[in-house]
Amino acid sequence: MTACQGSAQAPKQPAQVAQAAPAAAPPDAAVDPRLSDAAFATWLEGARLDAAKRGITAPTISQALGNTLTLDHRIIEADGRQPEFSNTFTRYLNSLASERRIANGRAMMEKHAELLARLEREYGVPGRFLVAFWGMESDFGRDAGGYSVVQSLATLAFEGRRGDMFRNELFSALTILDRGHITLDKMKGSYAGAMGQTQFMPSNFLKYAVDEDKDGRIDIWGSVPDALGSSANFISKALGWNSERTWGREVRLPKNFDLKLVSLDVDAKETMKSLSEWSALGVTRVDGQPLPAQDIPASVVLPAGRNGPALLLYDNYRVILKYNRSAFYAISIGHLADRLIGAGGLSNPGSEGDPLRREAVVGLQEGLVTLGFLKTADGVMGSGTRQAIRAFQLANGLVPDGYPSRLLIGAVHAKASGT
Numbered sequence: 001m002t003a004c005q006g007s008a009q010a011p012k013q014p015a016q017v018a019q020a021a022p023a024a025a026p027p028d029a030a031v032d033p034r035l036s037d038a039a040f041a042t043w044l045e046g047a048r049l050d051a052a053k054r055g056i057t058a059p060t061i062s063q064a065l066g067n068t069l070t071l072d073h074r075i076i077e078a079d080g081r082q083p084e085f086s087n088t089f090t091r092y093l094n095s096l097a098s099e100r101r102i103a104n105g106r107a108m109m110e111k112h113a114e115l116l117a118r119l120e121r122e123y124g125v126p127g128r129f130l131v132a133f134w135g136m137e138s139d140f141g142r143d144a145g146g147y148s149v150v151q152s153l154a155t156l157a158f159e160g161r162r163g164d165m166f167r168n169e170l171f172s173a174l175t176i177l178d179r180g181h182i183t184l185d186k187m188k189g190s191y192a193g194a195m196g197q198t199q200f201m202p203s204n205f206l207k208y209a210v211d212e213d214k215d216g217r218i219d220i221w222g223s224v225p226d227a228l229g230s231s232a233n234f235i236s237k238a239l240g241w242n243s244e245r246t247w248g249r250e251v252r253l254p255k256n257f258d259l260k261l262v263s264l265d266v267d268a269k270e271t272m273k274s275l276s277e278w279s280a281l282g283v284t285r286v287d288g289q290p291l292p293a294q295d296i297p298a299s300v301v302l303p304a305g306r307n308g309p310a311l312l313l314y315d316n317y318r319v320i321l322k323y324n325r326s327a328f329y330a331i332s333i334g335h336l337a338d339r340l341i342g343a344g345g346l347s348n349p350g351s352e353g354d355p356l357r358r359e360a361v362v363g364l365q366e367g368l369v370t371l372g373f374l375k376t377a378d379g380v381m382g383s384g385t386r387q388a389i390r391a392f393q394l395a396n397g398l399v400p401d402g403y404p405s406r407l408l409i410g411a412v413h414a415k416a417s418g419t
């Protein structure tokens with residue numbers, strides 16, 4: 001659980017497919033004078049002085065920020081890389097809540113049943129959500145990242161883009177070393193400094209990580225109780241989990257459902273209604289049974305457009321979004337959590353389709369800009385672009401689901417080129 005964009009995030013791009021074949025580092029990367037080893041050595045001197053001022057002990061400074069610390073150009077490259085595709089919802093869900101992950105997650109639920117029951121009593125977060133986050137973040141600890149956290153953070157702090165944030169994370173990492181929770185060689189994480197089985201940024205570690213197994217050290221790398229306890233504490237305290245409720249459910253929409261009521265941005269108050277209001281509009285459970293008669297505010301979301309699954313999402317869905325601003329990620333966490341306690345797949349799984357290439361997204365956005373529905377083309381398929389698609393659909397008598405289907409993209413291009 002990390003912390004770059006917004007509250008808790010590492011800058012990985014869950015809704016995007018990783019670039020197929022990373023381009024080799026440009027040959028002149030190492031000779032860019034701003035990123036030279038000499039410039040880094042000077043920067044490191046300043047960082048050592050700053051660390052001392054912030055109360056980091058001399059042995060930790062000389063061990064972690066000594067002259068053997070070098071820049072890692074792979075990290076600079078990874079940080080600047082643009083995702084090549086925008087994934088489809090169904091592909092994303094099938095890959096992150098895969099049958100293998102569901103089976104492994106169920107085994108983890110069983111293996112750690114006692115711990116999970118205790119954590120739910122203590123923090124109010126049900127075990128299935130803790131295990132779902134654990135599976136999504138590090139594949140249950142199997143893939144927690146192999147980068148040196150100190151080297152990653154020093155590289156990104158030096159590189160400059162969001163440098164202040166990474167500099168503060170670096171000092172938090174040094175504080176963790178100073179407190180003896182982990183040794184420098186074992187302090188591993190993602191290239192962006194998200195650490196251990198929970199992928200905590202160091203500042204979140206200092207605020208929310210707990211010594212659940214009470215051995216005197218907080219070890220989110222090697223101790224499952226520490227990792228899951230820290231996760232429960234973070235989700236409860238930092239994100240504000242509502243222990244009374246679940247995250248949402250798949251629903252069936254009536255034939256005449258007004259698709260303008262679909263939320264493209266779940267913070268939009270005008271598309272939030274209580275379960276009884278949705279019931280009155282004809283929304284039911286997928287088996288046709290009525291929704292629970294409760295006054296829970298909820299949003300209808302169609303992550304794969306009007307032909308894909310319809311979901312009714314509650315406030316804990318918004319809690320997951322605070323952790324990662326990706327609707328696909330948040331739905332996958334909720335869905336995976338349900339699968340871990342025996343639920344089946346979505347009744348309408350949607351079709352996988354092909355991921356949209358970045359150029360296709362940019363082309364669609366440029367069309368929407370030309371037509372006055374969008375301000376800029378950034379290549380990212382976010383809620384702003386979906387709102388612009390819906391505005392285009394409404395203006396042209398199309399079904400307003402905000403979804404970038406091939407047909408929709410063709411219609412935008414035709415209008416934009418005036419044909």
Ligand SMILES: [Ca+2]
Nearest residue numbers: 211215217219
């Ligand atoms: Ca411990």
